[in-house]
Amino acid sequence: MIQQFNSTNFYSICDELAERDADLARIIKNHGYPPMWSRPNSFESLVHIILEQQVSLASALSALNKLRERIQEITPARVLLLTNEELKACYFSRQKTAYVRYLAEAILSGQIDLQKFETMPDDAIRAALVALKGIGNWTVDVYLMFVLQRADIFPVGDLAAVNAFKRLKGLAPATTREELVDIATLWQPYRTVATMLLWHYYLSAPKK
Template sequence: MWEKRVEVRPPYNFDRVIERLSLDPLINLDEKERTVKVPFYFNQEPIVVTVKAIGTTDLPVFLVSGEVDDAMEYALQRVTHIFQWNVPLEEIQTHFLPTDLRAIFLEHRGTPLVLDFDPYLSLMKCIIHQQVNMSFAFTLTARFVKTFGKEIDGTWIYPTPEVISKIAIQDLRELQFSGRKAEYVIDTSKLIVEGSLELFELYKKSDEEITETLVKIRGIGHWTAQNFLLFALGRQNLFPMADIGIQNAIKKLYKLEKKPTYEQMEAYSRLWEPYLSYASLYLWRSIE
């Protein structure tokens, strides 16, 4: 058993993180204890790491612990990336204070962009969540993981592409996947297993290169590629204008009678660069 104390540059509001993560029924967390269980694979074996907040927004401190001693360095790298502990949120907030998003950033001060726990799971979620409402999207994803993944002490471990590449379309249809969505999930998993799509190699590429790679895959459009860039890789300057939540948040912010056009959204967002991802996050927060 190992345990490591991690101090993070303030502000960092972990209670906002838990609040957002609690929307996902798959995530094992305890709001009172301020802990989140993070599953991932190490040397192809599933392990679970515990992240516990023991500080405050202005003095953020965490205890990270796990059972596998050899995995400590790798686990610390992963949780640092997932919880974006190396991102200067104070600088980002300062950037937004002179903009129309000032009130939202002050209200949600120190809210980080928390990533999905694994790039493969993130891509599968992006495909599963296409063209369905949020509630059903979480339901479908939970069925997917609980049917083909594993459970360790109450924490669900997502399935691997090797497992999903071998299942039949009917296996997903029984979980209420559409035929097309089932095909996209299985076929994309096969590309990963074959080596045609190397997810961890995408970290080294630009946003444009990643988007170009992903949209060539059947069933992956620009919305899915942008969400992957946001929630798997943590890229900081993405603004998914096709997202209904973003549209509704802007409509509310500017008191519009109808949803904004892309031209309006582009005009509003010019002053938000190069942190459009955080503009997106805080706009989502403003209507949740």
């Protein structure tokens, strides 16, 4: 069964997590509920996530907006009409230009069907996407969380979530990914919403 969250159950899931974990309860008490971050299931959303790999959210958005300004609607066919120089002018690195082209070609050829993903299990979606050059587990995690609103994803490759987790729980900086994944089992089957609480904490709480 596919576990999802939506605007009708998001706050009740936050409350359930707060009952189970006093640290998450403290986030809600001090900073309120997190935003329910979401994006449409589109090529543009995946391009946006690729642009966010290893750069600031602001610079990724700047590149996305520059691309939209140039081609109006961000579709696979329109992106493939652009030259590498034109994409460079939209602040795309050489690598990300290649990654977005691979994705556009995969969608146009039917190798990737975003609409079909809506009824597929998480593992099958992950297998289909990581087969594409330039798409790794972090990109898939964000797609599953923000776009398909799958409820039980913990993005262990996300630095902001990991740093917030360690700070919130008073964990040693050397705590391994495996240890974090193990602790996060407490939040199943709602690890996505727990992660949104961590991001909310990361963005709201002053760094000491």
